[in-house]
Amino acid sequence: MISIVILTKNEEKDLPISLSSVDWSDDVHILDSGSTDKTLEIAEQYGAKITYNAFKSFGEQRNYALDELNIINDWILFLDADEVVTDAFRKAIFEAVSKVDNNVAGYYCCWKMMLENTWLKHCDNFPKWQFRLMKKGMARFTDFGHGQKESDVKGYIKYLKEPYLHYGFSKGWTQWINRHNKYSSQEAIARVQNKPPFKHVLSKNSSIRNPALKSWLCKLPGWPFIRFFQAYILSLGFLEGIPGFIYCINMAYYEFLIQIKIREHKKNL
Structure with a gap:
């Protein structure tokens, strides 16, 4: 079987559907960072194992899970509470781990970004890849911007093309904007201090290429405006109607916040 680790803090709205989508796993862990709503009560109802750790960053929180949780299976799927495993994705991960050789550390996974029941395939530049399915002991995580990426990989990472669902706007736009205001500060510092070399822009590996593109294009x-034009016009985001337009506007605003915070950060160096 495959163990599941879900990071939570005040996720009572999203957690039930996420946990329902992994009811096939015999080892589901909730790593909570101080919920004050019904998150933990919901986790208990679904029989998940609950652990607390104060949140510092996504990379550190996922590494804490690797080090401290009693994970019983060889394979681990990391999820956020607003992410849902479809039947097709479940079948794909079971097939992937059943046929894999010993040198594979895990899989990059991709998602369908959902807004108002619309898949933002064009606006969100599908597919985007994150290291989410890993073999225990074969890799760790490191912080990058507001998120994380893989580190200390033993072997190599493959790609799992079947997506899961990501409901990143389920808590409303006020929450999304507040969260991305914080994320933009972290992203600005990362793009200044951890800028990848330009040669990474030409990499065939999207997990290497995309961080480099972000760091260099934001200059x-x-x-x-270019980000909006690329997503809404060149990538055909306009085909996704009003949800696509709203998303592209807000992603352009997010890039604007990162730009002005980079400028501010450089002035304070």
């Missing part, structure tokens, strides 16, 4: 004058 362009008018980059937020």
Whole structure:
């Protein structure tokens, strides 16, 4: 079987559907960082194992899970509470781990970004990849921007093309904007202090190429507008209607926040 680790803090709205989608696992862990709503009560109802650890960063929280949780299976799937495993994704991960050789550390996974029941395939530049399915002891995580990426990989990482669902707007736009205001500060510092070399822009590996593209493209004058034009016009985001337009506007605003915070950060160096 495959163990599940879900990071939570005040996730009573999203957690039930996420836990329902992994009821096939015999080892589901909730790593909570101080919920004050019904998150833990819901986790108990679904029979999940609950552990507390104060949140510092996504990378550190996932590494804490690797080090401290009693994970009983060889394979671990990391999820956020607003992510849902479909039947097709479940079948794909079971097939992947059953045929894999010993040198595979895990899989990059991709998601369908959902807004108002619309899959933002074009707006969100599908597929985007994150290291989420890993073999225990074969890799760790390191912080990158507001998120994380893989580190200390023993072997190599493959790609799992079947997506899961990501409901990143389920708590409303006020929550999304507040969260991304914080994320933009972290992203600005990362793009200044941890800028990848330019050669990574040409990498065939999207997990290497995309962070490099973000760091170098944000130096362009008018980059937020370019980001909107690329997603909404060039990538055909307009085909996704009003949800696509709203998403592209807000992602351009997010890039604008990162740009002005980079400028502010450099002034304070």
